[in-house]
Amino acid sequence: MEAYLDNAATTKVSAAVMEKMNQVFMTDFGNPSSMHQKGMDAEQYIKEAKRQIADTLKCEPSELVFTSGGTESNNMALIGTALANKRAGNHIITTRIEHASVYQPLLFLEELGFKVTFAPVDEAGRVRVDELVDAVTDETILVSVMYVNNEIGCVEPIAEIAKRIKEKNPKVLFHVDAIQAYGKMKIQPAKEGIDLLSVSGHKIHGPKGSGFLYIKNKTKIKPILHGGGQEKGMRSGTENVPAIAGLGQAAKDMYANLEVNRKHLFALKERLAERLSKVEGVTLNGIPKEGIPATAPHVLSVSFAGIRSEVLLHALEERGVYVSSGSACSSNHPDISGTLVAIGVKKELLDATLRFSFSVTTTTEEVDYAADCVETLLPQLRRFFRK
Amino acid sequence: MYKAFLIKYAEIGLKGKNRHVFENILRDQIQYHLDKLGAFEVTREQGRIFVSCPEVYDFDETIEELQKVFGVAGICPVVVVESTDWDVITAEALKYVDEFYEDKNFTFKVEAKRADKRYPITSPEMCRKLGESILYKFMDQGIKVDVHDPKVRIWVEVRNKSYIYSHIIPGPGGMPVGSGGKGMLLLSGGIDSPVAGYMIAKRGVALEATYFHAPPYTSERAKQKVVDLAKIISAYTGPIKLNIVNFTDIQLYIYEQCPHEQLTIIMRRYMMRIAEKLALDSKCLGLVTGESIGQVASQTMQSLVATNAVCTLPVYRPLIAFDKQDIVTISEKIKTYETSILPYEDCCTIFVAKHPVTHPILSVIEKSETHLEEKIEEMIKEALDTIEVVQVG
Secondary structure, three states: OOEEOEOOOOOOOOHHHHHHHHHHHHOOOOOOOOOOHHHHHHHHHHHHHHHHHHHHHOOOHHHEEEEOOHHHHHHHHHHHHHHHOOOOOOEEEEEOOOOHHHHHHHHHHHHOOOEEEEEOEOOOOOEOHHHHHHHOOOOEEEEEEEOEOOOOOEEOOHHHHHHHHHHHOOOOEEEEEOOOOEOOEOOOHHHHOOOEEEEEOOOOOOOOOOEEEEEOOOOOOOOOOOOOOOHHHOOOOOOOHHHHHHHHHHHHHHHHOHHHHHHHHHHHHHHHHHHHHOOOOEEEEOOOOOOHHHEOOOEEEEEEOOOOHHHHHHHHHHOOEEOEEOOOOOOOOOOOOHHHHHOOOOHHHHOOEEEEEOOOOOOHHHHHHHHHHHHHHHHHHHOOOOO | OOOEEEEEOOHHHHOHHHHHHHHHHHHHHHHHHHHOOOOOEEEEEOOEEEEEOOOOOOHHHHHHHHOOOOOOOEEEEEEEEOOOOHHHHHHHHHHHHHHHOOOOOOEEEEEEEEOOOOOOOOHHHHHHHHHHHHHHHHHHHOOEEOOOOOOEEEEEEEOOOEEEEOOOEEOOOOEOOOOOOEEEEEOOOOOHHHHHHHHHHHEOOEEEEEEEEOOOOOOHHHHHHHHHHHHHHHHHHOOEEEEEEEOHHHHHHHHHHOOHHHHHHHHHHHHHHHHHHHHHHOOOOOEEOOOOOOOOHHHOHHHHHHHHOOOOOOEEOOOOOOOHHHHHHHHHHOOOHHHHOOOOOOOOOOOOOOOOOOOOOHHHHHHHHHHHOOOHHHHHHHHHHOOEEEEEO
């Protein structure tokens, strides 16, 4: 049996997405910038995708810019707004549990002279809003907080943060990395006070190399890629029409069944959490006292005392179960997860943590099989450890 | 400009009556390498190896490939003249000097040969006549004759066609692979063992390799890394049969039964035993390792005594007296370094003790191994029965 439980890393492209992309690849392959009919045909796909995505966010199609994925969206949002607003101030606030594609551009901006504050989180991974709001000053131009954490699946109080930072400084822009949230959560940027929102296509059964950035109308932002002026100058480069068409289809499908999907994902998460929490020496990470319903439905982070995550990962792999290690760690290159440290996971468990993540196609049988495998493997692997 | 290469070889010229055997192996090796690039014709004639190039070929790429063939001491790009007429040869030689040497401020000498002694001009005469023509043509640009210690020797050979060459691009030296038997390389994912393989192959030794895999403690990526390393060195050594041995059970058994600080040394003794069995099956004449004295606990002279004691075949350790930096320098040159430093754990480090023995006493180690008597033979058999073979190159 095979159980692919690494859907927070990437998902399989759906048949509907594949069919749509195939149509563009093989038939409507024109360059949207071409003046002839072939170009116009291709342009229609971009318009359609924007419409489909705008419907899911309750925004205007003109507020969307297609990118090559989550990393580019985050870079565009952070670097683009910092450069466009540097006269207004040089201070940026984020959290200690952001993804590298937020963290690294911010380090780059620090090199350019911006000051970055990293707000702490509680033991379930939720940002300490009071401390974040305290950090806001007149100099603050941008706050960036992820919607759902990629490692532990905690959900940040986005609307509350937006409200409170803007009360303190109405000029502050609010960027949200929604790469793990989009398709699994209802997101309405206008209602929630979000100015910029990053999304990736391959996390929602769309193709790799696709994504978008929502930019609220009239937001001051500069492009980071310059050239032929596509996407109204925000993102030069011939549009990746097949990927864009696929992304639109994927977004539409995810939101058409959002509530059913969420129910299914939550059921899987509850089931696996229940099975594993009964095993000795197992801790679930990122679950607040309100319980699993207050977290993202598709990510479950689990620490196994006395095990090296990489070994358990490969042992599961031998049995067809695919998961991620909580932190990419090897003896040569210790690279402990920032999130796990930030939520206070014990030192000896940092390198003993796995992430299970589900998609709409994951079945109960797969989850049960994975739990069976873990139960069998734990006592075997615990016999051998580095003395 | 060049339609051919003349291959110079050094040591195999010394092999007396076996010389033709070595030359044939070298010819085959050159042919094998150049077949990857196109329809080159490699021939052995009258004590030299000659490469004829196809109509279209890439000069730099060809030189680079020839520089990977052990046994090649020098590569001479040759101008081929489709005539033996002396006036034509002279004209072509002048043209060659003019085009090849932009700066003509150097000393030279002509070295000429005729294969057919019936050719109307003798070799010394050819040298004098052509030397004179070249001197007169370019003397106002600074060219001078020096017959004792010239900067440039311009060779002219008259056979059924005529050949002109003057500069020698250095080859890797060594002996053609296959002229020295076959060795079993213990290949890990590290920096040293690929270099050891390269070095021993340079002495003409063909390679087979063995890698010890310990899933789930070592990953598929670690295994792929070793396959990739074998591929890189096969560019020099020719095809390599890589034996991948599943070592997990043996390793865990040692872990459970033997003192922990002896784990690595005992593991290495079992690796040597298994590698030797494979070596004997494949008619290898020795084991090859990347060990270097004192580099790690298992490579002290005392440890080497302990690991060496289980082998009957000789164990060749080409890096034994090399400093790490020297090994790194070679690995960079042969392009294995970037792959070697990829951070995947190998089976030697997963359970390594904090303070492994550095001065093992053979009798003590042998005594510890008696704790393994119950299952170890069966486990070795199982490991040998489940070997995965990957053919690279």
